[in-house]
Amino acid sequence: MNILIVGSGGREHTFAYKLVESKQCGNLFVAPGNAGTAAIATNVDIEVTDFEKIKELVLAENITMVVVGPEVPLVAGISDFFKKDVHLKEITVIGPSQEGATLEGSKEYAKEFMVKHSIPTAAYESFTSDTLEKGKAFLETLNAPYVLKADGLAAGKGVLILNDLEEAKQELEDMLANQKFGEASAKVVIEEFLDGIELSVFVLTDGKNYITLPTAKDYKRIGEGDTGLNTGGMGAISPVPFADKAFMEKIENQIVKPTVNGLSKDNIDYKGFIFIGLIKVEDDPKVIEYNVRMGDPETEAVLPRVKNDLVDLFKHVGNQTLNEVKLDLDPRTAVTVMTVAGGYPEAYDKGDIITGIETVESSIVFQAGTTLKDGNIVTNGGRVLTVTSFGENFDEALKISYKNIEKIKFKDMYFRTDLGFDL
Ligand code: AMP
Ligand code: GLY
Numbered sequence: 001m002n003i004l005i006v007g008s009g010g011r012e013h014t015f016a017y018k019l020v021e022s023k024q025c026g027n028l029f030v031a032p033g034n035a036g037t038a039a040i041a042t043n044v045d046i047e048v049t050d051f052e053k054i055k056e057l058v059l060a061e062n063i064t065m066v067v068v069g070p071e072v073p074l075v076a077g078i079s080d081f082f083k084k085d086v087h088l089k090e091i092t093v094i095g096p097s098q099e100g101a102t103l104e105g106s107k108e109y110a111k112e113f114m115v116k117h118s119i120p121t122a123a124y125e126s127f128t129s130d131t132l133e134k135g136k137a138f139l140e141t142l143n144a145p146y147v148l149k150a151d152g153l154a155a156g157k158g159v160l161i162l163n164d165l166e167e168a169k170q171e172l173e174d175m176l177a178n179q180k181f182g183e184a185s186a187k188v189v190i191e192e193f194l195d196g197i198e199l200s201v202f203v204l205t206d207g208k209n210y211i212t213l214p215t216a217k218d219y220k221r222i223g224e225g226d227t228g229l230n231t232g233g234m235g236a237i238s239p240v241p242f243a244d245k246a247f248m249e250k251i252e253n254q255i256v257k258p259t260v261n262g263l264s265k266d267n268i269d270y271k272g273f274i275f276i277g278l279i280k281v282e283d284d285p286k287v288i289e290y291n292v293r294m295g296d297p298e299t300e301a302v303l304p305r306v307k308n309d310l311v312d313l314f315k316h317v318g319n320q321t322l323n324e325v326k327l328d329l330d331p332r333t334a335v336t337v338m339t340v341a342g343g344y345p346e347a348y349d350k351g352d353i354i355t356g357i358e359t360v361e362s363s364i365v366f367q368a369g370t371t372l373k374d375g376n377i378v379t380n381g382g383r384v385l386t387v388t389s390f391g392e393n394f395d396e397a398l399k400i401s402y403k404n405i406e407k408i409k410f411k412d413m414y415f416r417t418d419l420g421f422d423l
Contacts, residue, residue: 001311002027002062005041006048006078007069008034010338010368010386011296014303015067015310016041017366022311029061035377036367036385048073051081059087065314068095068272071293075105075153079269092318096292097269103290107149107158107189110290117262119255121287122192126151129176129186136169138190147191148172152184156232161193194288196281197422199240200295202302203256203274204313209322210260211313212252214305214329215240216298217423222345224418231345232383235337235419237394238301242280242423251278251285259290271317300336300366300386305329335397336366336388337405337419342412344382352379352411363389363404379410394420 003019005012005028013036019025020040031054033043046053048070058066066082068074077098082088095101102109107126114121127135139146146168150158158181162168175185202213216238222228243251255276263270275291275298294302303310307328316322341348350369354377357365366388369381387404391397398419405415 001025001064003029003065003067003311004054004058004061004063005030005033005037005067005069006054006073008032008037008048009069009296010366010383011294011299012069013037013366013368014299015069017364018303018306018310019067022309024309024311024315027061029057029063031057034367034380035370035372036365038372049076051078054078055081055085055088058091063091065092065311065318066094067314068093069293071101071104071153071291074098074101074292077101079271083269092314093271094314094317095272100263100268100270100272101292103274104292105153107151107289108187111189113262113266114287117258117265119258119262119287120284122147122194124189124191126187126189127172127176132173132176135172135176135188135190139165139168139172142190142192145193147193148175149189149191150175150181150185151187151189152181154181154184156230157181158184194279194281194286196279197242198277198279198288199243200298201251201256201276201278202294202298203260203276204317204322205260205263205270205272205274206317206320206322207270208264208320210256211322211325211327212256213327214238214302215243215248216295216302218295218298219416219419224416225421229345231340233295233297233338234340234416235335235386236295236298236301237333237335237420237423238298238305239333240423241394247280247283247285255285255287296368297336297338297383297386300388301334304364304388304390305332305334330390332390332392333394333397334388334390335394335401335419336386337398337401337415338368338386339384339405339408339413339415341369341379341382341384341410342414344414348382349411350378350380353377354379354384354408354410356408357385359407360387360404362400363387365408384410384413394423
């Protein structure tokens with residue numbers, strides 16, 4: 001079958017890498033893709049939200065499966081667009097309906113869903129500019145640190161954690177009255193601070209059945225020791241060593257099952273990934289967020305561990321037969337280390353030549369912000385490429401990634417050298 005991947009990051013390169021392994025994969029297209037996907041599939045220069053152009057491509061190339069990488073087209077309703085079109089409605093779309101995507105598109109909606117289905121999460125209240133004073137009064141009833149979340153999509157920047165009450169009140173005002181994050185902060189969720197260690201769990205569901213994919217831990221801050229600005233993610237480790245059997249059972253029973261059952265009870269059409277961000281508070285998991293897609297760079301550590309035929313898995317999602325699937329995992333640990341352009345996550349250059357990718361041994365390079373220019377692979381984003389390796393434990397795997405990163409060069413390349421420091 002011919003397949004289209006929507007997106008252009010390391011996550012999408014990893015999907016492409018796994019899909020082309022399958023005998024069932026015919027022509028593979030990526031819209032818009034990057035230099036990494038160009039080497040194994042056909043890139044098509046279409047924006048991820050240009051549904052009409054995507055439709056033209058799908059019909060022209062006889063594509064029967066569409067795998068949606070990022071949240072933006074999902075929140076914009078790409079799955080519903082396919083469902084409602086007589087020519088597209090039979091096509092398998094991996095990605096939830098617009099309503100399902102609201103679990104990521106609105107923090108308040110996600111909180112209401114969790115409360116309704118008794119899924120453990122931080123206590124909260126939400127406020128708008130009309131209730132700003134009530135919001136400030138609510139902050140006064142809490143202890144520091146204060147957690148403020150813009151309700152809508154804010155490219156990973158919409159969560160503020162503040163130690164000072166006055167500062168928290170000022171930020172609340174900036175978000176609600178001064179639109180600090182635009183429309184996304186027209187509503188703000190104020191949440192109880194959860195103290196513990198973070199991990200993520202990934203679920204693939206067909207709306208009725210699900211499989212739980214390996215856990216991962218992401219390193220979000222730019223600086224060593226988790227300091228400095230937030231990024232899209234500087235690396236990931238899978239599995240997370242502290243997520244033992246007993247803890248995974250709690251996650252399954254208290255969080256994954258009620259989530260999938262809740263979607264079904266609420267008649268929410270959901271065929272795709274659920275990425276559940278968790279904090280382990282003492283011995284219990286609590287949800288801090290839902291994402292309606294795979295994580296990036298978590299995908300680059302999680303998917304290489306999945307030995308199943310990915311086309312086959314996705315076909316089972318389309319047919320709602322995931323109950324027939326047995327997950328086959330590589331028991332080793334996988335890590336991925338992200339290299340970024342100097343200056344990221346603030347201003348950085350693009351167009352710098354990348355060399356050495358072909359000299360990498362015993363690791364997999366997944367490209368993110370790259371493109372082809374005059375026959376060279378050049379940088380085209382803040383997060384440039386990530387190096388995935390396997391090992392008996394994360395230290396062993398990291399050594400291999402770090403050794404290979406030394407062979408890759410581009411101007412002002414930066415990466416964190418301390419992944420796993422907190423484990
Ligand atoms: P999010 O964008 O929802 O992933 O939030 C960004 C980061 O803020 C998370 O990765 C956590 O580190 C932190 N965070 C979010 N909610 C809470 C909370 N209730 N308590 C403590 N930390 C949180
Ligand atoms: N790495 C975090 C995310 O994909 O949202």
